[in-house]
Amino acid sequence: MYVRSTAVVLGDREPVQDAVAAGRYDPAVREAHGYESISVAGSGCAADMAVEAARTAIARSAVDHADIGVFVHAYVDEQGPEGVAEPASYVQGMAHDGRARALGLRQGCNSAIASLELGAMYVSAGGAAVLTSADKYGRQVDRYREDQGAVAGDGATAMVLARGSGVARLLSTEIVGDGRLSRLTPLDPGRFDDQQAYRTAQRRRVVSMMRTMTEAKRDCLRAVLADAETGPEDVRHWLLPYSGRFLVDRDLYAEFGIDDERTTWGLGRTIGHLISGGDPFVGLTHLLETGAVEVGDRVVMMGDSTGFAFGGAVLEIAAPAAWPVGP
Structure with missing residues (x-):
């Protein structure tokens, strides 16, 4: 499809x-x-x-x-x-x-x-x-x-x-869910006396859950790549959530050979994070409309919801975008 x-x-x-x-x-x-x-x-x-x-x-x-x-x-x-x-x-x-x-x-x-x-x-x-x-x-x-x-x-x-037919062939999708992390939903800033207390509590929670989240994200990426018979080295573009750089998982980047130049962070840093997970869709549209992808390129889309679910998809570019793009 x-x-x-x-x-x-x-x-x-x-x-x-x-x-x-x-x-x-x-x-x-x-x-x-x-x-x-x-x-x-x-x-x-x-x-x-x-x-x-x-x-x-x-x-x-x-x-x-x-x-x-x-x-x-x-x-x-x-x-x-x-x-x-x-x-x-x-x-x-x-x-x-x-x-x-x-x-x-x-x-x-x-x-x-x-x-x-x-x-x-x-x-x-x-x-x-x-x-x-x-x-x-x-x-x-x-x-x-x-x-x-x-x-x-x-x-x-x-x-x-x-x-x-279309501009990209969908090779695989994968969702990894772990509801056991549901108690780790974001803290309410209104419950704290000041921003410093909120940030301290938030960082404490982030450190404790990142290990579990990282493994779930790795399992998701491993599975979606395997299903698409694609190795990390075959991926031309990684379309990741536009979270701030503070929370970038550098160990994940290292395992899959991801670098910022093969992401659309240059665009994402001008938009912010779309909390319904639209970031990789924005990135894909940008790549298609700017001609930054070529036929045959493999593209990975990824989403994650803190504490709940992690998703991925692998696409193969099949044709240039046929629609006109405004200035």
Whole structure:
């Protein structure tokens, strides 16, 4: 099966130095993570960003609307618009001229990769699938203070998956879940007297869970590569979550021969982390639209949700992007 098309909708780039100057972002944390800017959307809601991305991806795919059998929408936080209880159905109804299954999927920062595996299961039985994710930060805590591991960005992604032909062939997917880590969900900064106490507690938890998380991520990558009959040395591009540099697993990088030059961190550091897991989809779209990939290149997409699930997919580029790209 093939990726027929992809699309991305992002907000305006907000320089992180502005947040530092305004006292919103700790300069030491900014230095540790290396973000340059964050994607911040204006008016509108997350679900409408997903609708825009889906419409673009469907148009680019040239798939007949009648052949689309399922929409899988990955999300974490409130999607909107007001009064809409089921965002997946909303995205399907607004982006698609016809009927189709509409499934919402919530698996934290692994949601988008999980939607790829779920969509592939459907496509293997026939029809086409539209996969979307969307995030627009709206929590009470400032996005620059909410998570010491990443800064949340706003954005939506879409992918059309079908049989026949496309820009990339899906070789394998893998999800490794470990619910035993569910008690290690992020701490609530509001429970602490000050930021220093919060950071100390957060670091203590991070150190204790990183060992277990690293092994789960390694097992996931080993499995997805083996299923695709691909060695780490065969991978041209690694599309990883846009978490800050402080939490980069250098041991994982060393085992699989990953270096920053073969990731899309140069782009990710200007966007921030899409908490529904859209980061590798943004990266794939960027590679296709900039011509940074060649036919035959192997690409690994990876997602992870702290304490819950780790996902991966291997693609082989099959054709250049056929859709026009704006300036």
